[in-house]
Amino acid sequence: MVALSDKKTVGRSKIHPLKFLLIISCASIMMLFAGLTSAYIVRRAGGNWLEFRLPNLFFINTVVILMSSVALQAAYHYFKIGKEKLYKGLLFSAFILGLLFIILQYQGWLDMHAIGVELTGNPAGSFVYVISGVHVAHILAGLAALTVALVQAFSLKYTVTPRRKLRFELTLIYWHFVGFLWLYLLTFFVIQS
């Protein structure tokens, strides 16, 4: 990337431009889900709505994704203070937990299918499938970022440069964000039913 933005801008900005850029991208992703969830509300108000219990796995999974967030935060901490082993181990655990989240979400969909809530049936079910599906797509993007972080962690010599720190922080922000997003979605579904 052309490193124009790596340069000190006029010394005023407290937050790195790329970090800022990521944060507003998250705001825009948030709007995507705001659109989907408000569509849910509008459609639900229209009646002919199937009520059903969310799969238990969705709740367990919330713990999984939050643990993954915590692991990554800790990895970042140890990355900064020079505990290489802990940093790599925790980074790896964050990745595995993220992967586990996706697998369990899929299992959750199967559970919905098992109680007769189909993707193509009443929109009440379709909404849950589609919204959680779009969310998983965002988790996948996060896993891609974590993969890059892992490859770098294990292939590059361990040093703490501003560039690597920044890259780590960007990954961290996004990963926290998609974790939080799931918390929001789950809360939304629970409040609505």
Place this chain on the structure above:
Amino acid sequence: MGSTPVVAPEKTREDVLIEEQGFDDHFHDHHHGDKFQSNFITKYVFSMDHKIIAKQFLITGMFWALIGAGMSIVFRLQLGFPEENFAWLRPLLGNWIMVDAEGIGTLDPQFYYALVTMHGTILVFFVLTAGLSGTFSNLLIPLQLGARDMASPLLNMLSYWFFFLSGSIMFASLFLSTGPFSGGWTAYPPLSALPQASTGSGAGMTMWTVSLVFFVVSVLLGGINYITTVLNLRTKGMTMWRMPLTIWAFFVTAIIGLLSFPVLASGFFLMMCDRGLGTSFYLSEIFVGGEALDYVGGSPILYQHLFWFLGHPEVYIIILPAMGLVSEVLSVHARKPIFGYKAMVFSILAIAFLSFIVWAHHMFMSGVNPWISNFFVLFTLIIAVPSAVKVFNWITTVYRGNLRFNSASLFAVGFVSMFISGGLTGLFLGNSAIDIQLHDTYFVVAHFHIVMGIAAFFGMFAGIYNWFPKMYGRFMNETLGKIHFWGTLIGAYAIFWPMHYLGLAGVPRRYYRFDTFDAFSHFGAMNKFITVAAVVVFALQVLFVINFFYSIWKGKKVTTRNPWGATTLEWTTPINPGHGNWPGKIPTVTRWAYDYGKDGKEFVSQVEPLAEGELTDGEGAHH
């Protein structure tokens, strides 16, 4: 610098000031900025330089404008001359012109709808969003803020190429044997959600959706960059309140886009699920050919909400950049500070806020609860207030100024005229009771073409004529520019003024022909008149395009840095600025952008330090 060193032809007072007081960011000590554009491909094709990207957006936008406007000529020919033989269009349109046994050619009605749909989609998204905001945000944000480039040149480049990809897909869909999508630019279900609904609803609609999803990606990549650049990369001294109104407009536009386009994307996702996976978000109890489909419990109104939640902010995404350009051009050429700078900023913010809570005025006739409609009527009419503030300020800026009549300022004045005319008809439509009669008639067509279509084009033209010297180091031809202006002004009114009468008489929009209806057949002559005017106006735009390309290579050369005598930073760069914009330090700023006619000086550049005891930022300026 890279392969083309930038030599300053003259040393201006601004150069000296920048050298003495500018900010040294050591940009030219490092060469990593340039290895990315050392050859033709990286310099002109996959460029990361915001100035090149601006030109890419502009020229791609012009390409689409010609296609989109050309389509309108074809369907206007159909409306003006429904009995005419169109066999001569066969070489261009192929089988879409149906030729009967006697050799008489008629436009396929299905293709008429495809043309109308593509015209709307292309003009709204590719021309007036990407072509306008993409061009000028890219060109001016770094230049006017004193930045080397955007916060992320890479994302900026991707923004253009996603737009290009989106356009390529839409373009390819024109050549489908079943034709492109034909359900209107708003793509309401069921025509859009049901692949078998009409010929264009199949592959045409699939490509339309995919194209627009890439378009949303492009807008978002551009938008996050614009916002970050404005908030983080302003040069020293460039406080928010010293930014030119252009930047305020682009900045707020980007925020609106960032908040509304994702919602459109969510609407499209649900649409794709209905089309591809068999869900029933928008479809319900539908019979096709006497056979019941599987869909249960969907709501087409749901789509309308999601669409117009973007759709209305979208019209301001189109008009705000034009407003910003017009404010700047009027102030520069009237040689007066913009009247009510802060009021201008606050009205931009007010319009942006209100634009999110009025979307249902497009749905008064869609079965929305009339009681809820009242709120939307109220908020819709309130938008007239900040709009009127802006109009008042533009007029006051020009009033008693020494307006230089050139192509740029003429188009800016023309913008104000169009915005007033079209805004007034908005007040009619905003009343839900009146809208019962006027909805989906030519009155609506007239309203939004004048207030959005023509006005935004005028803002864009004002911008192009004004900043062409900065983009290409040459001027556009003024005589052709003036012919372009007067012809287009008169022609545009000739096209759209009569449409108000058609609409009041109840003539519906999106009909293939009117001569077969007793109620409307007597408007034949009026429709002919409109078509002839449209052909003339189209020809004038071709003239503009010729002027544009001719001037790139053969136009009069710019010989001084600051041909218009403007205060803003882009005119302190070399005539042909290289990568990084300023050859040495970047300028620092001590005053706002509108010191025109101050203390006996015609203009005072933003880099000029304050004199002792001088008031700044418009304080004590003689309004």
